[in-house]
Amino acid sequence: MRTEDELYNYIKGKYIPDLRKCEDTYSSYDCYSKRYRVDIELKCRRTHYDDLIIEKMKYNALMYRAKVSGGQPLYINSTPQGVYAFNLNDIDIEWSDRSLPKQTDFKDNNFINKRVGYLNISKSKKI
16 A cells, blocks of 8 residues: 555455544544544555654654543554554554654655654564
């Protein structure tokens, strides 16, 4: 899947029929399911890596949202080799600071420091 919309439609069609997109485009998570009690952040990667990056800011917001909603925080990544779902409650992450583009797919590609962690695909469920 190349876009988050394609990834969303895939998950909704195959796994979570009541999946709903967040109404706020600037939300800290992308979609949720009341039935399955999950809050999900979606990412589509153009290149496959065994260690997939997550920003600490996104992680914190997703963990807070899940705590407030009583849901499970899921981080789902698609790469050219598959779709990987991580239950963030089940993973310990080591954080580090890296200089990365401010935004990947937008005009502002200036580098800024970001606190990030890596999730090895061995800790995921391939869907």
